[in-house]
Amino acid sequence: MVQRKRNTPKKYKPGKIREQNYARILDAAEALFATHGFKGTSMMQIAERVNLPKANVHYYFKSKSLLYAKVLERIIDTWNQGLEDIKAEDDPKTVLSAYIAAKVQNACEKPLPSRLFATEIITGAPYLKDYIKEDMREWIKEKTTVFNQWIAAGKLKPVDPVRLIFLIWASTQHYADFETQVLLLTNRQEYDDEEITKTQQFLTTIILDALIPSYSENNTPKGMIDNPVTFDKTLLAV
Amino acid sequence: MVQRKRNTPKKYKPGKIREQNYARILDAAEALFATHGFKGTSMMQIAERVNLPKANVHYYFKSKSLLYAKVLERIIDTWNQGLEDIKAEDDPKTVLSAYIAAKVQNACEKPLPSRLFATEIITGAPYLKDYIKEDMREWIKEKTTVFNQWIAAGKLKPVDPVRLIFLIWASTQHYADFETQVLLLTNRQEYDDEEITKTQQFLTTIILDALIPSYSENNTPKGMIDNPVTFDKTLLAV
DNA sequence: GACAATATTAACCGATAGGTCAATTATTAT
DNA sequence: ATAATAATTGACCTATCGGTTAATATTGTC
Numbered sequence: 001m002v003q004r005k006r007n008t009p010k011k012y013k014p015g016k017i018r019e020q021n022y023a024r025i026l027d028a029a030e031a032l033f034a035t036h037g038f039k040g041t042s043m044m045q046i047a048e049r050v051n052l053p054k055a056n057v058h059y060y061f062k063s064k065s066l067l068y069a070k071v072l073e074r075i076i077d078t079w080n081q082g083l084e085d086i087k088a089e090d091d092p093k094t095v096l097s098a099y100i101a102a103k104v105q106n107a108c109e110k111p112l113p114s115r116l117f118a119t120e121i122i123t124g125a126p127y128l129k130d131y132i133k134e135d136m137r138e139w140i141k142e143k144t145t146v147f148n149q150w151i152a153a154g155k156l157k158p159v160d161p162v163r164l165i166f167l168i169w170a171s172t173q174h175y176a177d178f179e180t181q182v183l184l185l186t187n188r189q190e191y192d193d194e195e196i197t198k199t200q201q202f203l204t205t206i207i208l209d210a211l212i213p214s215y216s217e218n219n220t221p222k223g224m225i226d227n228p229v230t231f232d233k234t235l236l237a238v
Numbered sequence: 239m240v241q242r243k244r245n246t247p248k249k250y251k252p253g254k255i256r257e258q259n260y261a262r263i264l265d266a267a268e269a270l271f272a273t274h275g276f277k278g279t280s281m282m283q284i285a286e287r288v289n290l291p292k293a294n295v296h297y298y299f300k301s302k303s304l305l306y307a308k309v310l311e312r313i314i315d316t317w318n319q320g321l322e323d324i325k326a327e328d329d330p331k332t333v334l335s336a337y338i339a340a341k342v343q344n345a346c347e348k349p350l351p352s353r354l355f356a357t358e359i360i361t362g363a364p365y366l367k368d369y370i371k372e373d374m375r376e377w378i379k380e381k382t383t384v385f386n387q388w389i390a391a392g393k394l395k396p397v398d399p400v401r402l403i404f405l406i407w408a409s410t411q412h413y414a415d416f417e418t419q420v421l422l423l424t425n426r427q428e429y430d431d432e433e434i435t436k437t438q439q440f441l442t443t444i445i446l447d448a449l450i451p452s453y454s455e456n457n458t459p460k461g462m463i464d465n466p467v468t469f470d471k472t473l474l475a476v
Numbered sequence: 477g478a479c480a481a482t483a484t485t486a487a488c489c490g491a492t493a494g495g496t497c498a499a500t501t502a503t504t505a506t
Numbered sequence: 507a508t509a510a511t512a513a514t515t516g517a518c519c520t521a522t523c524g525g526t527t528a529a530t531a532t533t534g535t536c
C-alpha cells in the first residue's frame with residue numbers, strides 16, 4: 001500500500017514508535033475511562049500507566065476529549081461484529097445461539113469496552129449520539145427485517161424484534177458492566193470457563209425456549225440447565 | 239416520639255428549613271451524580287441547581303463524598319421493596335410477573351436511582367461493596383431458597399435462581415440505564431404508558447415462558463405478544 | 477425584645493486539572 | 507556527517523475543584 005513516486009526522496013518513516021505509543025496510550029485510556037469515567041480519569045493517570053510524561057501523551061493526542069473519542073472509535077470498530085449478514089433462510093436457533101454465546105464470552109473476557117460504552121450511554125451518549133442514531137439504528141432495522149421474516153415463516157414466535165435485541169444486549173452485557181456485583185454476590189474473584197459456559201447455556205436456553213417453537217422439547221439435554229442443588233453449593237458457597 | 243422532661247425549656251426546633259434544603263440537595267445531587275458520575279459532578283453544580291451558594295451546601299453536607307453516600311443510602315432504602323416475603327406456597331407466576339412489572343415500571347418512570355447505582359457498580363462499587371456483600375447477598379440467598387423450593391415442587395423449571403435474578407435485573411434496568419440508547423434507537427422522546435406496558439408484557443412473557451411449565455399455553459392471549467408488523471410501523475417509525 | 481441556635485454568604489485557600497511551550501534528545505534519510 | 511523530522515521532557519499557565527472561615531442574617535423560644 002505504500003506508494004513512492006520515482007525520483008521522490010524517501011519520506012521520513014514515522015517509525016514504529018508513534019504507532020506503538022499511540023496504541024499503548026489508547027489501551028491505558030480505555031482501561032481508566034472504563035473504570036473511572038471521563039471526568040474521573042486524568043491525563044496524568046494515563047501518562048503514568050504507560051510510563052510517559054504527561055506532555056508526551058498530549059503530543060500524541062491533542063486533548064483529553066479527542067483521546068476519549070479515539071478510544072470510543074476503536075471500540076465501535078471492533079464491535080461491528082456479530083449477526084453480520086443474517087438472512088431469512090438462516091436458522092434463528094443457530095444464529096441467535098451463536099450471537100448470545102459470543103456476547104457472553106466477550107462480556108466476561110473483555111468487559112472494559114462494554115463498561116466504557118455503558119458509562120457513555122448513561123451520561124447521555126454525548127459522543128455516540130450520532131453513531132446510535134445512524135449506524136446503530138440502521139443495524140437494528142436490518143436485523144428487525146430478518147427477524148420479522150423468521151416470524152412470518154413460523155421459525156420464531158411473534159415477538160418484538162427490537163425488544164428482543166435489547167433483551168440480549170442487556171442480559172449479556174450485564175456480566176461485563178455489573179461484573180463487580182456479580183462476583184461479589186457469587187463470592188468469586190473472576191469468571192472461570194465453566195461459569196461462562198453455564199451462563200451461555202442459561203441465557204440461550206431461556207431466550208430460545210421462549211422464542212423458538214418447541215425448542216425445549218428438542219434442545220434440553222441433561223445438564224444443559226443447571227442442577228439447582230449443585231448450583232446452590234457452588235455458586236453461592238460462602 | 240418527642241419527649242420533654244418537666245420544667246425543661248422547649249428545645250430549639252430545627253424548623254423545616256433544614257429538612258427541606260437537605261432533601262432538595264439530595265434530589266439535585268442524585269440527578270447530577272446519576273447523569274455525570276461522582277467526579278463529573280461539582281458541588282457548585284449541585285448548589286446552582288438548588289439556588290444556594292456552594293458554602294450552604296457544605297453547611298448541610300460536610301463533604302462531597304458524604305453527600306454521595308447519603309444519596310446512595312436513600313436509594314438503597316427505597317429499593318428494599320419487591321419480592322419482600324415470598325414463600326414456597328406462593329405462585330411463582332404471580333410473584334415473578336409482579337416483580338418484573340414493578341421493575342420495568344420503576345426503570346422507566348424513575349431511572350435516576352438505577353443509573354446512579356449502575357455507575358457505582360461499574361466503577362467498582364467503592365461505596366456499596368459492603369452492602370452488596372452483606373445485605374444484597376443475604377437477599378439473594380433467601381430468594382434462591384424459595385426458587386429452589388418452587389423447582390422441587392415442579393412449579394418452576396430447573397434453572398439457576400441467581401442467574402435468573404441477574405436476568406430480571408439486567409433486562410428491566412436496561413430501560414433505565416440505557417434509556418438514551420433505547421429512545422434514540424426507537425426515535426422517541428420518552429417512554430409512554432403503552433410502551434411501558436408492552437415492555438412489561440414482553441419480558442414477563444419471555445421469562446415466564448421459559449420458566450413456568452406450560453406457561454404459554456395458558457397465558458398468551460391475543461395481543462399479549464406484540465404484533466411484529468404493527469410494531470415495525472410504530473416503534474421503528476422514522 | 478432578648479437571647480441563642482440556625483442559616484446564609486462572600487471571600488479565600490491549597491490542590492489538581494487540562495493544556496502549552498520551548499528546549500533537548502533521538503531517529504531517519506541523504 | 508548532516509540536515510530534517512520525530513519524540514521527549516520539565517516548567518509553566520490558567521481554570522476549576524473541594525473545602526474553610528468568619529462575619530452576617532434569620533429564625534425560634536422565652
